[in-house]
Amino acid sequence: TMTTSNPPDESPIPPNAFDFLPDLHTLLQRVYSDELDPKDVAHESNQIRLKIAKARNLVAALPDVDKSPEEQQAEIKALQERIAKQKQMLMEMGNLEVVKKAARSGKMEVDA
Numbered sequence: 001t002m003t004t005s006n007p008p009d010e011s012p013i014p015p016n017a018f019d020f021l022p023d024l025h026t027l028l029q030r031v032y033s034d035e036l037d038p039k040d041v042a043h044e045s046n047q048i049r050l051k052i053a054k055a056r057n058l059v060a061a062l063p064d065v066d067k068s069p070e071e072q073q074a075e076i077k078a079l080q081e082r083i084a085k086q087k088q089m090l091m092e093m094g095n096l097e098v099v100k101k102a103a104r105s106g107k108m109e110v111d112a
Contacts, residue, residue, distance in 0.1 A: 027041070
């Protein structure tokens with residue numbers, strides 16, 4: 001079974017979910033400029049560690065994250081083939097006289 005989007009009850013991943021580098025940069029700048037004692041880095045970096053842990057959990061919860069690159073490529077190829085087949089079928093249907101006639105008249109009747 002393929003899952004390509006989040007179910008309606010799940011919220012999408014927030015855009016800043018993986019944005020912890022600015023916080024890390026700021027922390028390192030504080031240490032480098034002697035605003036923060038190196039012994040306090042562990043305490044001050046807790047928020048960054050929490051963000052990283054949350055990002056890991058978000059990645060682990062992504063659909064099909066356990067698939068290998070080869071499996072993903074095979075799935076992509078199968079989907080591309082399916083799309084090509086559907087496009088071909090639509091073109092063939094568009095060439096049917098009954099479809100052309102219905103398109104010209106602006107309505108399409110389906111026999112039950």
